[in-house]
Amino acid sequence: MTVLHVVGARPNFMKAAPVYRALAKAGFNQVLVHTGQHYDALMSDVFFQTLEIPAPDESLNVGSGSHAQQTAAIMSKFEPVVLERKPDVVLVYGDVNSTVAAALVCAKLGVRVAHVEAGLRSFDREMPEEINRLVTDQLSDLLFTPSPDGDENLKREGVGSEKIFLVGNVMIDTLVQFLPKAEELFAGIKEKLSLDRFGLVTLHRPSNVDDEATFLPMLQVLDELSRDLPLIFPVHPRTRDRWSAQLKQCNPNLRTIEPLGYLEFLGLQKHATVVITDSGGIQEETTYLGTPCLTLRENTERPITITAGTNVLIGRDWKLLREQFAKSLNGYQKQSGQIPLWDGHASDRIAEILSRYAKPASR
Numbered sequence: 001m002t003v004l005h006v007v008g009a010r011p012n013f014m015k016a017a018p019v020y021r022a023l024a025k026a027g028f029n030q031v032l033v034h035t036g037q038h039y040d041a042l043m044s045d046v047f048f049q050t051l052e053i054p055a056p057d058e059s060l061n062v063g064s065g066s067h068a069q070q071t072a073a074i075m076s077k078f079e080p081v082v083l084e085r086k087p088d089v090v091l092v093y094g095d096v097n098s099t100v101a102a103a104l105v106c107a108k109l110g111v112r113v114a115h116v117e118a119g120l121r122s123f124d125r126e127m128p129e130e131i132n133r134l135v136t137d138q139l140s141d142l143l144f145t146p147s148p149d150g151d152e153n154l155k156r157e158g159v160g161s162e163k164i165f166l167v168g169n170v171m172i173d174t175l176v177q178f179l180p181k182a183e184e185l186f187a188g189i190k191e192k193l194s195l196d197r198f199g200l201v202t203l204h205r206p207s208n209v210d211d212e213a214t215f216l217p218m219l220q221v222l223d224e225l226s227r228d229l230p231l232i233f234p235v236h237p238r239t240r241d242r243w244s245a246q247l248k249q250c251n252p253n254l255r256t257i258e259p260l261g262y263l264e265f266l267g268l269q270k271h272a273t274v275v276i277t278d279s280g281g282i283q284e285e286t287t288y289l290g291t292p293c294l295t296l297r298e299n300t301e302r303p304i305t306i307t308a309g310t311n312v313l314i315g316r317d318w319k320l321l322r323e324q325f326a327k328s329l330n331g332y333q334k335q336s337g338q339i340p341l342w343d344g345h346a347s348d349r350i351a352e353i354l355s356r357y358a359k360p361a362s363r
């Protein structure tokens with residue numbers, strides 16, 4: 001039985017790593033394909049080393065481009081790989097362009113697709129990721145959901161319940177595994193930072209960073225907030241490419257740095273007084289860690305982080321941001337409970353289900 005994993009962008013790596021490990025333990029034959037959507041060492045290579053993922057068996061090296069170019073490049077380079085490797089199941093992760101491109105190729109070749117992190121919906125079709133989620137889920141044969149809202153969304157869209165499996169959150173598997181190492185590393189980082197308290201910022205959504213009218217006021221507020229609490233801001237290439245001059249003009253308490261490795265970033269998330277972000281995964285990680293998270297988006301595909309976690313949706317309401325930031329500074333924290341199945345064993349559940357279901361597709 002051959003399982004082929006497709007990864008391409010930074011958030012895929014921490015999702016695929018524990019699944020790869022669980023399937024190895026269960027004796028699956030595995031092939032790892034890296035599309036090359038992310039290619040900078042700091043956006044890709046460091047994650048393979050840290051997360052102990054083997055080097056990819058196939059690297060498609062597609063690089064950047066418009067959505068159509070990138071998706072098409074992945075499809076045309078991935079199709080021959082599928083034809084040659086003849087996997088029984090292809091596992092795709094999350095909501096990036098690599099996810100939907102691979103799912104499309106497999107659906108047309110009649111190869112079974114399993115989507116890890118299925119069913120999440122922001123209900124905002126202006127987000128490229130929402131389109132990727134909708135299409136991938138429609139094309140998938142097995143849908144592994146992280147939380148019950150995912151199951152509800154899929155059923156509402158007509159996906160048969162026999163295909164849906166609530167397994168929990170694979171990214172939390174990685175977090176649980178690597179948190180002790182991240183804590184060890186943090187001791188050294190803390191010394192270097194020489195800060196008692198700090199906040200952590202990440203911003204890369206096109207809706208936030210592509211337009212001047214949106215990004216510059218946001219940066220101004222962050223600059224202002226950093227005077228009360230130093231903010232560490234690892235800058236995504238998309239944001240750096242567009243705004244490096246403006247970022248340099250901010251006060252030194254807004255500490256812009258290169259993208260961080262997984263362990264460094266995890267340690268900072270754990271010990272931050274507050275995290276300000278537009279990422280999806282960080283909303284989940286902060287909920288698990290119990291760190292306050294202020295999300296600079298109008299909506300989230302991860303509502304459980306609001307109802308059961310530490311997340312607050314801020315949108316572009318700068319008054320609300322200032323208020324919530326001040327609350328975090330004063331030690332206020334939303335009550336967050338343990339989310340069922342975010343327990344470090346989601347990948348084991350996937351391995352168990354695949355052992356039962358990953359027979360060659362009978363189409």
Ligand code: UD1
Nearest residue numbers: 009010011037038039040043064065096097128129237238
């Ligand atoms: C992608 C995902 C997004 C995810 C994010 C995590 C899609 C549609 N979006 O967004 O869901 O949250 O990854 O980082 O798949 N670049 C580099 N080096 C790299 C990668 C990108 O310099 O290694 C630059 C390029 O200028 C590129 C831009 O970043 O044009 C955007 O990269 P791309 O992969 O298209 O999308 P992301 O914004 O990273």
